[in-house]
Amino acid sequence: MKDIKIQVKDLSFRYDSRDVLKNVSFEIYDKDIVTIIGPNGGGKSTLLKLLLGILKPDSGTILIDGVPPKKLKKPVLGYVPQYSLFDPRFPISVFETVLSGRMKDGLFRYTAEDREITEQILSDIGLAEVKNNTFAALSGGQRQRVLIARALASEPEILLLDEPTTNIDVTTEDYLSALMKKLNKELTILLVTHDTAFTTAFQTRVLCVNTFVHEHPTEMVTVGDDTFNMIRHDIDLYNHRGHRKEDHHVE
Amino acid sequence: MLSEFFAAIADPAVPFIRYALLAGLLSSISFGMIGSYVVIKRMSYIVGAVSHVALGGIGAVILLNEKLGLAVSPIIGALVASVLAAVIISLVDLYSEERSDSVIGAVWAVGMACGIVCIALSAGYADPMSYLFGNILLISHNDLITITMLDLVVIFIVIRYYHVLKAASFDETFAVVRGINTVFLNILLNILIAITVVLMVSLVGVVMSIAFLTIPAAAASLVVRRLSHIMALGALLCAFFSTSGLFLSYTFDLPTGAVTIILSGIVYLALALCSKAIVRHRQ
Numbered sequence: 001m002k003d004i005k006i007q008v009k010d011l012s013f014r015y016d017s018r019d020v021l022k023n024v025s026f027e028i029y030d031k032d033i034v035t036i037i038g039p040n041g042g043g044k045s046t047l048l049k050l051l052l053g054i055l056k057p058d059s060g061t062i063l064i065d066g067v068p069p070k071k072l073k074k075p076v077l078g079y080v081p082q083y084s085l086f087d088p089r090f091p092i093s094v095f096e097t098v099l100s101g102r103m104k105d106g107l108f109r110y111t112a113e114d115r116e117i118t119e120q121i122l123s124d125i126g127l128a129e130v131k132n133n134t135f136a137a138l139s140g141g142q143r144q145r146v147l148i149a150r151a152l153a154s155e156p157e158i159l160l161l162d163e164p165t166t167n168i169d170v171t172t173e174d175y176l177s178a179l180m181k182k183l184n185k186e187l188t189i190l191l192v193t194h195d196t197a198f199t200t201a202f203q204t205r206v207l208c209v210n211t212f213v214h215e216h217p218t219e220m221v222t223v224g225d226d227t228f229n230m231i232r233h234d235i236d237l238y239n240h241r242g243h244r245k246e247d248h249h250v251e
Numbered sequence: 252m253l254s255e256f257f258a259a260i261a262d263p264a265v266p267f268i269r270y271a272l273l274a275g276l277l278s279s280i281s282f283g284m285i286g287s288y289v290v291i292k293r294m295s296y297i298v299g300a301v302s303h304v305a306l307g308g309i310g311a312v313i314l315l316n317e318k319l320g321l322a323v324s325p326i327i328g329a330l331v332a333s334v335l336a337a338v339i340i341s342l343v344d345l346y347s348e349e350r351s352d353s354v355i356g357a358v359w360a361v362g363m364a365c366g367i368v369c370i371a372l373s374a375g376y377a378d379p380m381s382y383l384f385g386n387i388l389l390i391s392h393n394d395l396i397t398i399t400m401l402d403l404v405v406i407f408i409v410i411r412y413y414h415v416l417k418a419a420s421f422d423e424t425f426a427v428v429r430g431i432n433t434v435f436l437n438i439l440l441n442i443l444i445a446i447t448v449v450l451m452v453s454l455v456g457v458v459m460s461i462a463f464l465t466i467p468a469a470a471a472s473l474v475v476r477r478l479s480h481i482m483a484l485g486a487l488l489c490a491f492f493s494t495s496g497l498f499l500s501y502t503f504d505l506p507t508g509a510v511t512i513i514l515s516g517i518v519y520l521a522l523a524l525c526s527k528a529i530v531r532h533r534q
Contacts, residue, residue: 053428072430092478
């Protein structure tokens, strides 16, 4: 039996007297790779923020390694936001961005060890050549990789990725799915995504969030399955991706 | 012209030009540093509010000095009021459901109105115009000492918190997940802005200190791409603007603050046009 990494029990969250999440319970085990899908406004982002400890649940509990997110002695969550949310003019280099994964609270200086780890991760993720570029000078796919590298620099046990394949070309997407497979050997991974094709690539557990949370075994998430009306939008995307790949092939 | 200006700086009979020059040069470092954060975090609206509230503090000190027979420098009043405004704005931002720009606008106008009322109530000869648009005659020897001390405080804190401030400005959510106290950092930055504004209040006035906290750093960000470089170049530009502004105003007998800001505006515009042209050329 694998260890429970994240335990969510009877979790509810309301915003402006509307139920965003209601009586949500699930467990995520060590080295799981889990995809969180669901319609826009269904509560995916809220669930992510609750897991990160940015929002407080109205009722219910979230335990990470047995304690609430805010009470973790050492941060175990590696958060990878969407690259498109960043100010493209912010003056920060690739190296500095990844190094910031090592930041600690209070007055601190980066140590030689912090810099070594950063260098190592940059070369692992294939960003060593662009490490002195500004974040803004990179392509979308590269920016997303920088944000993954930053999360890895914090040496997390759980990686949380928010829509990692949004606005990303097919090559980077293939690279990311290979990277996720590799990282999953060491880490528990949670992916919030619209892209079910991306998830079927590695047989993940699938949590469908639409106020309530349902779990679907991966094999069942197939095109045209009536039971998945809730995620039809995602299935459309799946079809669309199929077309896109063909188009790509024809070119 | 230049030799006359240098003679005036050296002339013991007119210390105020020397004081103005020193005040400008000293504060430039803080302005370059804090201005960079104002520009990259798009916070000029907060600068507007804290600088105008400074007028409230100045007015209150002028009135209190007169009624109670004290001799407190208006700069102290400006400092207390600005820092208070910075704390109020930060707390509202954090804990209130109210739209923060409405609150900032209200703090801005009410602070300034208090200053005007206090100055009107005082029987002295204080002219609101001097504080709104700057007057180098207002800088005393003691003010110069205050400015130096505040300047050192700002420089020390910015250097000490450089990495964490930069990382948290880039991605606050990630910083929170890493266990960083971003509430404290946001309040700290707002207070630093308030202190910095006060440094130049006498030289360029409350209205124009907004421009002085944005123009040099914004101009620098057109030329260099690293935060530390933007800070350094911003500080150099700020020193250049305040010195040449002082020189031009002395030579042509014009108000120092206004001349300084027009000069910085022209340089900024020129740099912006040049950088556009360079980008186009590269493409």
